[in-house]
Amino acid sequence: MQKCEEKVEVKEDRLNEENIKLFIGNNADKIYENLFERKRPRAIAAALLGPYWLCYRKMYILGVGLAIIESLFAIYLITRLNVEFAIGLVANFILMLRLFIFVFVAPYIYKTVIKYKIGKISNEISDEEKFKKVIEEEGGTNSRAVMLLLLVWFLSNRFSTM
16 A cells, blocks of 8 residues: 555646545535635544544554554553553543544544545546546445454453453
């Protein structure tokens, strides 16, 4: 997979509201308004759900990476605190940290991914109908990825307590 850091030239006529909404998929009007028309976009769902929201929006590497980082951070804090109430305290601390950071960072990340992917697809496909079909498939949402991540989380917690 290529990194989003690569410079991708976007044909301006293809990076329009219609194509961006087609890429976004579910709740496109609301999300487009938040990302592209607000001065300071916010993502409450992203802040609350973190890695699950990233996977739902098909940013799998970021979602799994954040889940791993949060898990390692939780394990580190629990072993350092070494008290019985640490699990609840750590869970609340991680949630609050995610809320403060992710509520403003997630829209920027998602906007960057949208522009990158549409630009990349635009450079690869010249046929307009095929282009629209591909951006609709590449974007959108994937609830199965969320279910898989939840299953992995559940199983890892289940086996770690045995």
